[in-house]
Amino acid sequence: MAAAASMVLAACGSSSSSTTSSTSSAPSDITIGTAYSGSGSYATSSLPELDGLKFWITQENKKGGVYVGAYKKRIPVKLVAYNDLSSASTAATLYNQLITQDKVNILVADFGSVLTAPAVSLAEAHKMVLFDQTGTGIPFFTPSNKYIVLCDLPESDIWPDPLAQFLIAKNVKRVAIIYATNDFDQSQAITLKSKLEAGGITPVVYEGVPTSTTSYTTILQSIEAQHPDAILELGYQPNDTAFLQNVESAGLHPKMTFTVFPGQLLSLFQSQVGTAGLKYTYTYGTNLYVNYPNVTEGLTTSAFKTQFAAAYPGQLNALSLMGYNTGLVVEGALKNAKSLSQSAIRAGAEALSGKMTTVDGKFVLNSEGAQTGELLPVAQLFPSSAGVTLHAVYPASQATASAVYPAP
Amino acid sequence: MSLSARRRPAVDEETKRPRWRGVVSPGMAVAIPVLVFLVAVHVYSNELLLVDMAIYIALAQGINIIYGFTGYLPFGYFGFFGVGAYVAGYGIVHLGLSGPLAALLGGLGGVVVGAVMLPLFRLKGAYFALTTLAVGEALYAIVSNPSLTSVTNGPYGLNLAAVYSSGWSFGMAVGLAAISILAVVLIKNSRYGMTLRAIRDDPYSASMAGINVARDRFYAWLIAAAIAGVGGAIYGWAISVFYPQDVFDVTVSVFAIVFALFGGIGTIWGPTLGAAVLYAVYNVVGVSNPQYFQLIYGLVIVLLVLFAPRGLAGIARYLHEHRPFVRSST
Incomplete structure (x- = not known):
C-alpha cells in the first residue's frame, strides 16, 4: 500500500499547471519549460544560462509578452523550470515531465551536452522542438531529427577552427594537446589535431584524460619533457581550473597556454586561479567580448551588458548572454511561426537562419539543426587594473588586440 | 488411509498460519507493484x-539478493548497470537487435562481467565493497x-x-521489477535461500555442513548482475541518448543500496517499498526543493540507521508483533 501511495505521490507531486497550444484561439500565456542545475558539477554554468533566459522573459513580459506571429499579438511568457541537480537521469524525467505533464509550448535544454542528451530523443519522440542552448554534442544532430535547434554555440567539432589557424599562422611547431575524454572536448581535440597536421604541425603530445581529472601535475611533468611551445588543455570548467592552478604551482612558463572556459566564466576563473595564473592565457573568445552595435533581435551588446548587470548584479558572463540569446531564438521562431504547432515553430527557427544577428553573433542553422554561424575567436587574457581583461586576438576581423606571443 | 486423511493440514504446524498465506502473500508482492504501475501509467x-x-525497484531487489542474502555489499553495482546499457547499445547499433532483445543481451553482459569478477569473493566486508567500486570505475x-x-x-x-519506444521500455521495466521480486520470493522460500542465509551468517559452518559456499554465492551474484545488466539496458533504451x-x-549504486536498506534487506517487500x-x-521534494531534499534525505537515513536498522520491513514486523490483543502461539 505504501508503494502504491508513493507512486501516486510521485505521479501527482511534481506536476504543475499546464498550457496547451491551440490553433483556434490564442493561449493565455506561452509556457517555456526548462531544466537547470541548482547544484552539482554543472551548476556554475547552468545557473547563469537560466538567469539569461529569465532576463529575456522579464524583458518580453514588460512589453506585454512575446510577439506570436500566428496570432499577431503579444502573449505573456511563463517559465516552468525544474532543478535536475546536475543528474542526467533526473534531467530525463524532468524533460518528460515538462512535455507530458506541463505540456509546455517551448522546451529548452539545460547546459551542456551531458544534460541535453536525455532530452534529444524524448523531444523527437514527442515531436517537440528542443531549443538546445549549449549542448553541442555530435550525436544530437542527425538528418532524421527535425526537432532540435542549437541556439547559442556552434557544434563542438568546429570550435577550434580559428585556434588551429592561429597556431599555424604563428608557426608554433611544438604543440601539446591534453583533452578530457568526453564528447565535447574530444571532438575539439580531433578537429584541432587534424587541422594542425594539415598545416604541417604534428602535436608532440596528444593525450586524453578522464573528465574527472582534478590534478594535472604528473601529466604536466611528462609534457614538459617534450618542451612544447604551446600547451592546449581542452576540458570542462573544473578541468581548466585545476590545469591552470597546476601550471602555476609547477612554475611552468610555456610560450602559450590555452584552456576552454576562462572566456565563458572569467570572474569565476579570476577568483579560483588568480590574476598571476591567468595572464596571457589564451581561450575561446565568446561574444560577450565582441561588440554587436547592430542587431536584428533583442538588445545590442552594450545595452545588454548594462541592463543585465542592473537586473543581476555581478552575474554577467558569457553563459548568461547565451541564455538571453536562447530567448531571442525562441522569440524569432515564434514571430515567424504560422501556428503554435511544433513543426511550425521549427520552421520559424529555420527561417531565422542567416537573417538574424544578436548579441551572440550571426545565427546560422544547418539542415540538422546545428548552429554553424557563431565561430569563436581566439582570445587572450591581458593584465589590467581589474585583474585580467579578455581581448579577441584572432582572426583579424574580430580582433580587438594583438596577441602577445610568446607570453612574457 | 482415506484420501482426506492424507491431505496436507490447512495450517502450517511451525508458524501456525494458514498455508494459503504462504502462496498468496508472496504472489501479492509481485502482483501489487505490477498493478500499481499499470494503473499509474494511465493516470x-x-x-x-x-x-x-x-x-x-529491480536494482534494490538485486542488492537484496547479493547483500541481503549473502552479506556481500557491492558498491560497484553500477558497473553491471553500465555494462548492460552499453552491451544493449552495441546490440542495437551493430547487430540491429530490437530493444527487448538488446535488453536481454544487456543482462547477459552483466552476467559475463559478474563471472569475471568472481575472484573478488576472496575479499570480505569493506574490501569487497571498495574493490567492486574500483571495478565499476575501471x-x-x-x-x-x-x-x-x-x-x-x-x-x-x-x-x-532509432529504436526508442516509451511503451515497450515501460513494459520491460515493469517486467524486470516483477521478475526481480519473483526471484527474491523464490529464493527466500526455497532451500537455496536457506543456504544463502547460512552462508551469510557463518560461511565456515555452512561449508562444514556440506554447502558449496563458493558455488551458491556465485549463483546469487550472477542473478544480481543479470538484474542490473537488464536494468541498465532498459534505462539506456528508455533515454536513448546517453x-x-x-x-x-x-549514484546508481548509492540509490539502490539506500533504497534496499531503507525498505529492509533480506525481506520481499522491503526493497520494493524502499525504492518506491x-x-x-x-x-517530489528533491527536484522542487533541493535544499530541503538533502536535509530530509539525510535525516531519514540517520534516523533509520539509529532507530530502525532493519528498515521499513523491520518497523512493520515490530508493529505486527506488538499489536494489541496478539494471540500467543504457545
Whole structure:
C-alpha cells in the first residue's frame, strides 16, 4: 500500500499547471519549460544560462509578452523550470515531465551536452522542438531529427577552427594537446589535431584524460619533457581550473597556454586561479567580448551588458548572454511561426537562419539543426587594473588586440 | 488411509498460519507493484519516471539478493548497470537487435562481467565493497576510452533514438521489477535461500555442513548482475541518448543500496517499498526543493540507521508483533 501511495505521490507531486497550444484561439500565456542545475558539477554554468533566459522573459513580459506571429499579438511568457541537480537521469524525467505533464509550448535544454542528451530523443519522440542552448554534442544532430535547434554555440567539432589557424599562422611547431575524454572536448581535440597536421604541425603530445581529472601535475611533468611551445588543455570548467592552478604551482612558463572556459566564466576563473595564473592565457573568445552595435533581435551588446548587470548584479558572463540569446531564438521562431504547432515553430527557427544577428553573433542553422554561424575567436587574457581583461586576438576581423606571443 | 486423511493440514504446524498465506502473500508482492504501475501509467503520463522507479525497484531487489542474502555489499553495482546499457547499445547499433532483445543481451553482459569478477569473493566486508567500486570505475574508463571508439563510441556516447519506444521500455521495466521480486520470493522460500542465509551468517559452518559456499554465492551474484545488466539496458533504451558517465554512475549504486536498506534487506517487500517511497520523495521534494531534499534525505537515513536498522520491513514486523490483543502461539 505504501508503494502504491508513493507512486501516486510521485505521479501527482511534481506536476504543475499546464498550457496547451491551440490553433483556434490564442493561449493565455506561452509556457517555456526548462531544466537547470541548482547544484552539482554543472551548476556554475547552468545557473547563469537560466538567469539569461529569465532576463529575456522579464524583458518580453514588460512589453506585454512575446510577439506570436500566428496570432499577431503579444502573449505573456511563463517559465516552468525544474532543478535536475546536475543528474542526467533526473534531467530525463524532468524533460518528460515538462512535455507530458506541463505540456509546455517551448522546451529548452539545460547546459551542456551531458544534460541535453536525455532530452534529444524524448523531444523527437514527442515531436517537440528542443531549443538546445549549449549542448553541442555530435550525436544530437542527425538528418532524421527535425526537432532540435542549437541556439547559442556552434557544434563542438568546429570550435577550434580559428585556434588551429592561429597556431599555424604563428608557426608554433611544438604543440601539446591534453583533452578530457568526453564528447565535447574530444571532438575539439580531433578537429584541432587534424587541422594542425594539415598545416604541417604534428602535436608532440596528444593525450586524453578522464573528465574527472582534478590534478594535472604528473601529466604536466611528462609534457614538459617534450618542451612544447604551446600547451592546449581542452576540458570542462573544473578541468581548466585545476590545469591552470597546476601550471602555476609547477612554475611552468610555456610560450602559450590555452584552456576552454576562462572566456565563458572569467570572474569565476579570476577568483579560483588568480590574476598571476591567468595572464596571457589564451581561450575561446565568446561574444560577450565582441561588440554587436547592430542587431536584428533583442538588445545590442552594450545595452545588454548594462541592463543585465542592473537586473543581476555581478552575474554577467558569457553563459548568461547565451541564455538571453536562447530567448531571442525562441522569440524569432515564434514571430515567424504560422501556428503554435511544433513543426511550425521549427520552421520559424529555420527561417531565422542567416537573417538574424544578436548579441551572440550571426545565427546560422544547418539542415540538422546545428548552429554553424557563431565561430569563436581566439582570445587572450591581458593584465589590467581589474585583474585580467579578455581581448579577441584572432582572426583579424574580430580582433580587438594583438596577441602577445610568446607570453612574457 | 482415506484420501482426506492424507491431505496436507490447512495450517502450517511451525508458524501456525494458514498455508494459503504462504502462496498468496508472496504472489501479492509481485502482483501489487505490477498493478500499481499499470494503473499509474494511465493516470500519470510521465512514463520515464515510472520506468526509473521500476528499474530502481529491480536494482534494490538485486542488492537484496547479493547483500541481503549473502552479506556481500557491492558498491560497484553500477558497473553491471553500465555494462548492460552499453552491451544493449552495441546490440542495437551493430547487430540491429530490437530493444527487448538488446535488453536481454544487456543482462547477459552483466552476467559475463559478474563471472569475471568472481575472484573478488576472496575479499570480505569493506574490501569487497571498495574493490567492486574500483571495478565499476575501471569499466567506465574502458568504455569511455577513446581508443575503443570503434566499439563503444568512446566518450561520444550512444544514440539509440532509432529504436526508442516509451511503451515497450515501460513494459520491460515493469517486467524486470516483477521478475526481480519473483526471484527474491523464490529464493527466500526455497532451500537455496536457506543456504544463502547460512552462508551469510557463518560461511565456515555452512561449508562444514556440506554447502558449496563458493558455488551458491556465485549463483546469487550472477542473478544480481543479470538484474542490473537488464536494468541498465532498459534505462539506456528508455533515454536513448546517453554518455558513459550517465550509466557508469556511482549514484546508481548509492540509490539502490539506500533504497534496499531503507525498505529492509533480506525481506520481499522491503526493497520494493524502499525504492518506491524514496524515489518518490526524491522526485517530489528533491527536484522542487533541493535544499530541503538533502536535509530530509539525510535525516531519514540517520534516523533509520539509529532507530530502525532493519528498515521499513523491520518497523512493520515490530508493529505486527506488538499489536494489541496478539494471540500467543504457545
